[in-house]
Amino acid sequence: MIEIITSNYAAAYAAKLSRVEVIAAYPITPQTSISEKLAELVDTGEMDAKYIKVESEHSAMAAVIGASYVGARTFTATSSQGLALMHENLIWAAGVNRPIVMPVAARALSGPWTIWSDHSDVISERDAGWMQFFCENNQETLDMTIMAYKIAEDREIMTPAMVIEDGFILSHTVEAVDMPSQEEVDDFLPPFDPEFKIDFKSEPRRYAGVLAPDWWQEHRYRRMLDMEHSKEKIVEVERDFERRFGRSYGGLVEFYRCDDADVALVIAGAPTGTAKDVVDEMRDRGKKVGLVKLRSFRPFPGEELVKLNDMVSMVGVFDKSYTMGQGGAFFQEIRNALYSPDGVPIKNYIGGLGGRDVTKKNIELIFEDLLSLSKKGKVDRIIDWVALKGGPRRWE
């Protein structure tokens, strides 16, 4: 059934369809309508879940960690400052294998105050040990949230997942979303069945007790393996999803019109859709441009991205965040993945910060820049700030 809904409502309905049992959430712009919609669904009895009202995001994460330990499927959602406030418990959740799924309406971190979209909140949590999936549109938010449970709860993985939807640009924009039936989702997603769960009566155990230096390193190695296993599982779950629901997103990375392309731009989240339109239009004019949609940032798809060395002669990476003192986070990691003495030249474009629109014109100028650089065979400067007032290029 087609519904005309925002990405936030898509995330809320995905939680309902996934038969989430415990929700603990604290409202924060632009995530609020996820937690509000779920409160309404629980209140009216449309959804059979426990809704825990908490005093902060730190508490929200603590509550779902506890609920997950007794074997409940858990959900929370947040943004920006709220995600930052969760930081300590995000690392706890991942360290003790709690497969919590959390949509994040990605928003810039203050100060000064901002409520608008970029990726700096989620990028700041890249080392928390969570899987991080970026969504292009509202349909992907719904589909990815459901898929995220299947990936996260796999006994070989047991790792939490963030489903990232750009604040306002997706979270508050309505689109047509194909809503699967409850029966179809039940068939795809079995109930959460962890190997260990808290059982005071028949099998009391200590969970997450102190681990001394003699075993901590081995514990971290196991968490590393959990994350590595997720790479295969993501592809496997998506194939299963495609077979049942007819929609596919290309695994960890989608190569869009990259065959015979001279240059490619790597991009994630909401600007992907805009960039695909630009690629189509430029292809119509005979320009050999391609797009690489980064769907999964954690786990990082290095093995897929390294193929770019043989596919194109120039790579651009678009970051909607900036790591002070170094450059865009996607850029840093992709340049690492592509490094080889005869690797392809690579350039970083920074834009869309704090809610600045990423326009078709911006993307077209990036591609023109990449095409011109590919003829020279090397980059002019490592990092360009797109549409920067007073910046070195005329972007508008």
Add this chain to the structure above:
Amino acid sequence: MLRSYEDLPSTPVSLQSTEDIMTGNWRTMRPVIDEEKCIRCYICWKFCPDMSIEVEEADDFPTVNLDYCKGCGICANECPKDAIEMVREE
């Protein structure tokens, strides 16, 4: 017996009872009770955070369970008769 990262459980959880973990090996100072001074008030038993002071039967002298006593010295500190001396482990 754990030998490799592969032997760890899939999630951080205890595989044995707390009673199997001999926390006594953390100890550097051992409490020694002087039965000449002890008045069997059992204040040490009351204060021990690890339940390592044991009293078998009423009116018995308290004893220390060295399998679990971490040597924190709270018993010696609380004893009203200074009947407990903390002695360095050899």
